[in-house]
Amino acid sequence: MAADPSGPVFSALADPTRRQLLTAIAQRPATATELANELPISRQAVVKHLSALSQAGLLARERAGRDVRYSVTPAPLSDAVSWMAQVGGQWDERLAALGRQFGVPTARS
Amino acid sequence: MIDRIERELELPASPSEVWLALTDPVWLAGWLADEVSLELVPGGHARFRIGDQLRSGWVEEISPPDVGDRETDGPTGRLAFWWAHGDEPASRVELALIPTADGATLLQVVESRPLEILDLVGIPLPGLGGASYGPALVAAA
Numbered sequence: 001m002a003a004d005p006s007g008p009v010f011s012a013l014a015d016p017t018r019r020q021l022l023t024a025i026a027q028r029p030a031t032a033t034e035l036a037n038e039l040p041i042s043r044q045a046v047v048k049h050l051s052a053l054s055q056a057g058l059l060a061r062e063r064a065g066r067d068v069r070y071s072v073t074p075a076p077l078s079d080a081v082s083w084m085a086q087v088g089g090q091w092d093e094r095l096a097a098l099g100r101q102f103g104v105p106t107a108r109s
Numbered sequence: 110m111i112d113r114i115e116r117e118l119e120l121p122a123s124p125s126e127v128w129l130a131l132t133d134p135v136w137l138a139g140w141l142a143d144e145v146s147l148e149l150v151p152g153g154h155a156r157f158r159i160g161d162q163l164r165s166g167w168v169e170e171i172s173p174p175d176v177g178d179r180e181t182d183g184p185t186g187r188l189a190f191w192w193a194h195g196d197e198p199a200s201r202v203e204l205a206l207i208p209t210a211d212g213a214t215l216l217q218v219v220e221s222r223p224l225e226i227l228d229l230v231g232i233p234l235p236g237l238g239g240a241s242y243g244p245a246l247v248a249a250a
Contacts, residue, residue, distance in 0.1 A: 087200070087220055088114045095118045095218065098130060098140035102120045 009081060012056035016092045017041060018049045019085045022058060022072065026082070029071035031064060112200075112222040119215050124174035124206040127214045128186050131204050132171075147190070155190050166192035166199065174206055184217070198222050 013019055021035060032050055036043035050070055053059045059070045099105075120127050130136040137145035144158040149171050157164040167190065174186035184205035193199035200222045207215040 083112060083222070084114060088116075091114055091116045091218055091220065094140050095116055095216075098216075099118055099120065101130065101136070101139055102122055102127075104118070104120060 009056050009058065012052050012058060013081065013085055013088075015049070015052075016088070017045070018053055019089045020092070021046065021049050022053060022085050023089050025059065025070050026072045026085075029062075029069050031067040031069050033067060114218075114220045116218040117215055118218075119209065119213055121213050123212065124185050124208050124214045127206055127216060128174050131186075131188050131206075155192060157192060162194055164192040164194045166190055169201070170203075174208075 013022070020039065021041075024030065024035060024039065030038075032043055032046045035041070035050075036046045039046070041049075050059060054061060054070070058073055060073045062069045062071065130140070132147065132149060134145055134147070137147070142157040142159045142164075144156075146154075146156045147168060148154045149168065151168060151170060153168040153171075155166040155168055157166075168188075169191060170187055170189040172187045184207050186206035187203065189201065189203040191199050191201050200220055203217075203219045203221075205217045205219075207217065209215055
């Protein structure tokens with residue numbers, strides 16, 4: 001399927017933190033609390049980003065007790081989009097590592 | 110084009126210093142992959158180890174920073190290589206260095222899968238094999 005570069009899927013993926021969250025959820029479905037524990041992102045920020053990803057149709061929500069578990073919806077996530085999310089996240093990590101070698105402070109959102 | 114990642118990072122160093130970080134195996138092992146072996150000539154072999162994943166590829170362009178001429182606009186150093194893991198489509202990585210007014214260097218990264226277009230016209234995508242016949246494809250384009 002052809003993804004529209006101006007559509008909600010791409011604007012949801014334009015943010016490196018959201019790509020990082022999506023990559024983590026693609027590996028294993030998780031709740032906002034679990035993601036906040038695993039990643040250097042506050043729970044409040046995780047919830048905000050998950051909401052944007054859900055609205056773009058990239059995540060499915062499922063009740064898990066008092067929490068909500070998120071998983072990746074395969075449908076809108078075409079091969080191109082998942083490639084972008086994965087490869088983009090890898091470059092964010094590589095450039096952060098390179099920046100550290102040159103003494104550039106690591107930016108964290 | 111959809112299959113394209115662009116990033117940039119400003120580094121407090123001269124283009125020649127950053128060039129070392131892009132071409133020296135010890136530097137490269139500190140950020141690009143766990144182990145990197147690049148034959149620094151056009152068409153040279155490239156091998157990468159990322160964790161237990163091995164990628165192979167080849168060097169398309171290697172143009173060191175031009176230290177003599179600061180008047181030219183645009184990149185002063187450029188490294189382009191292709192890499193692929195197993196049967197995945199090969200992708201092209203281009204690293205370009207642009208000197209900034211205050212003596213620092215802007216590193217621009219583009220990773221793209223230009224060969225995806227071949228899939229649309231029914232030509233099998235080069236995976237690991239793309240590492241060997243990629244140069245011919247680019248020369249023919």
